[in-house]
Amino acid sequence: MKFHLPGRGARALALLATVAVVGVAGVRAARASDHQDNPLVELNPSMDMSDFYAFPGSAADRTVLVLNSHPLLTPAQTPGASFDPNILYQFKIDNTGDAKEDLVIQVVFHGTGASQTVEVRGPIAPPVVGGMMNTVANTTPTVTGPVNTVLGTTSGMQVYAGAREDPFFLDLEQFLRILPDRKPSTGPLSLIPDSPTAGSFRDAASAVDALKGSNVLSIVVELPTAQLTAGGSSKLGLWGTISR
Numbered sequence: 001m002k003f004h005l006p007g008r009g010a011r012a013l014a015l016l017a018t019v020a021v022v023g024v025a026g027v028r029a030a031r032a033s034d035h036q037d038n039p040l041v042e043l044n045p046s047m048d049m050s051d052f053y054a055f056p057g058s059a060a061d062r063t064v065l066v067l068n069s070h071p072l073l074t075p076a077q078t079p080g081a082s083f084d085p086n087i088l089y090q091f092k093i094d095n096t097g098d099a100k101e102d103l104v105i106q107v108v109f110h111g112t113g114a115s116q117t118v119e120v121r122g123p124i125a126p127p128v129v130g131g132m133m134n135t136v137a138n139t140t141p142t143v144t145g146p147v148n149t150v151l152g153t154t155s156g157m158q159v160y161a162g163a164r165e166d167p168f169f170l171d172l173e174q175f176l177r178i179l180p181d182r183k184p185s186t187g188p189l190s191l192i193p194d195s196p197t198a199g200s201f202r203d204a205a206s207a208v209d210a211l212k213g214s215n216v217l218s219i220v221v222e223l224p225t226a227q228l229t230a231g232g233s234s235k236l237g238l239w240g241t242i243s244r
């Protein structure tokens with residue numbers, strides 16, 4: 001995963017790389033971010049997955065999965081932003097340790113704007129394993145309803161799809177001091193002085209979150225953990241994909 005600075009696509013650098021391996025008994029956080037990482041997703045921000053999160057849910061036997069896309073929305077842009085109704089958003093679950101998904105949760109949208117609706121299928125066996133060309137399973141959706149609404153049940157699957165402030169924390173100024181060749185060639189960030197001694201990020205008291213106040217379109221799914229471990233073990237590999 002990598003963070004891309006606008007206008008420097010070909011020279012984007014891996015900021016933090018991670019593998020999202022989650023042991024259900026003891027969750028390890030995945031730490032990475034991926035905003036605007038290639039020209040294709042800059043042209044279609046709905047395809048731009050910024051972050052994927054997995055963490056314990058509202059009860060001990062439940063897990064939350066989050067797939068964020070369409071990063072760097074300003075508050076003014078946010079009401080007009082939509083999930084792309086022509087692409088497939090997927091949570092992928094490997095519970096056999098081979099880095100191939102055994103289950104998927106498929107999310108598609110209909111319409112645009114405030115009247116957009118979401119359909120969530122699964123967890124189900126993937127119609128296609130791997131690859132970027134994926135198909136929607138021919139099954140009845142588990143949860144359906146409007147965006148910007150909490151859907152489903154607290155005992156089964158709960159879903160929220162809509163705008164939220166980007167939860168990722170990025171001290172961009174310090175990042176550019178650590179790696180000054182990533183600085184943009186114009187604009188305020190180009191003026192940050194190089195600091196060869198800056199070898200780490202600043203502590204919470206002095207760090208500045210460059211993403212504060214910008215929004216993402218978030219797909220949040222909470223479900224019984226047993227639905228993720230079914231047919232496999234409690235050690236889960238979790239990731240997301242966005243594909244046509």
Ligand SMILES: [Ca+2]
Pocket residue numbers: 094095096097098099100101102
């Ligand atoms: Ca597997």
